[in-house]
Amino acid sequence: MLCYRLVSAGEAVYFEDIRVGEEYSSPGRTVTEADIVIFAGLTGDYNVLHTDAEHMKASLFGERIAHGLLGVSIQQGLLSRDMPAWANESLAGLRWKFKGPIKIGDTIHVRARVAAKKDAATPGRGIVTMARTVLNQRGEVVQEGETEHAVERRDG
Amino acid sequence: MATAAPGQRQAYFDDVEVGASLETPGITLTETHVALFSGITRDPGTRDPGAVPDLLPLCLSSGLGWRVPQPPLVVLAFLGFEWRFLRPARVGDTIHSRSRTVTKRPMREGGIIVEERDILNQRGEIVQSGKLTLLVARRPRP
Numbered sequence: 001m002l003c004y005r006l007v008s009a010g011e012a013v014y015f016e017d018i019r020v021g022e023e024y025s026s027p028g029r030t031v032t033e034a035d036i037v038i039f040a041g042l043t044g045d046y047n048v049l050h051t052d053a054e055h056m057k058a059s060l061f062g063e064r065i066a067h068g069l070l071g072v073s074i075q076q077g078l079l080s081r082d083m084p085a086w087a088n089e090s091l092a093g094l095r096w097k098f099k100g101p102i103k104i105g106d107t108i109h110v111r112a113r114v115a116a117k118k119d120a121a122t123p124g125r126g127i128v129t130m131a132r133t134v135l136n137q138r139g140e141v142v143q144e145g146e147t148e149h150a151v152e153r154r155d156g
Numbered sequence: 157m158a159t160a161a162p163g164q165r166q167a168y169f170d171d172v173e174v175g176a177s178l179e180t181p182g183i184t185l186t187e188t189h190v191a192l193f194s195g196i197t198r199d200p201g202t203r204d205p206g207a208v209p210d211l212l213p214l215c216l217s218s219g220l221g222w223r224v225p226q227p228p229l230v231v232l233a234f235l236g237f238e239w240r241f242l243r244p245a246r247v248g249d250t251i252h253s254r255s256r257t258v259t260k261r262p263m264r265e266g267g268i269i270v271e272e273r274d275i276l277n278q279r280g281e282i283v284q285s286g287k288l289t290l291l292v293a294r295r296p297r298p
Contacts, residue, residue, distance in 0.1 A: 042192045042193060044220070044222055045222065046222065047231060060233070069218060073196070073197040073211050073215060074196075081198065090244065092241055093239060093241065094238065094286075095239075096236055097235065
């Protein structure tokens with residue numbers, strides 16, 4: 001069953017409220033040909049890997065695959081659908097591995113865990129590290145990595 | 157295994173020189189980029205109308221690399237990357253990227269290339285920076 005946590009606009013989650021070990025899991029999303037076409041148009045990355053169906057038939061993957069960074073961008077949006085918003089949050093860093101292709105029609109979801117918290121160089125903020133895994137409909141890990149987020153402190 | 161598509165010049169692992177650098181033309185970040193990006197990713201980072209989602213400059217930099225006179229690399233797979241977000245980008249900023257090959261390691265199928273990339277704004281400030289690891293094809297034997 002899908003559960004959506006309702007977070008009112010005023011209910012910000014500050015650095016102090018975030019606990020190491022907290023886990024989140026996102027809803028699923030089917031990555032479509034349209035997603036890939038729009039992403040190629042937006043970014044200008046028309047690599048044959050993503051745009052030439054005939055060429056890709058003879059490739060390692062057998063068909064067009066999603067841009068790696070499209071997967072990164074989709075998982076970022078997916079996870080935010082089922083998580084409370086963190087106060088004045090911004091991405092500080094990313095360490096990421098592409099483990100397997102995302103093909104047209106694959107349905108991906110994200111699992112994430114708060115792995116660490118530390119002080120930020122900027123006063124009034126802290127850094128939260130999340131370990132993330134992106135899985136497809138067969139439970140295969142297609143992407144994984146760590147994201148670092150700068151989050152506002154309540155007492156900042 | 158097919159590596160290169162017909163109809164364009166290509167650069168292979170063999171052609172890459174460690175230390176070679178590349179500077180791309182620029183692109184001005186617009187509300188349209190933000191709307192399209194937010195539409196496909198549902199990135200909620202749009203609290204303020206001039207804000208640009210953190211991942212958008214990185215995504216756009218991959219297309220900037222195609223707008224240089226050098227032939228594109230035959231990338232077989234994007235293996236991973238490390239990235240730092242140093243300052244926010246805003247709608248109206250013009251970004252471009254500067255990259256340098258720092259590592260080259262042959263593998264049985266192709267080779268690994270590590271590229272350092274900075275994204276700069278119109279004031280020359282580094283907005284984002286990191287390292288990308290790519291699996292690149294070797295030049296096919298004639």
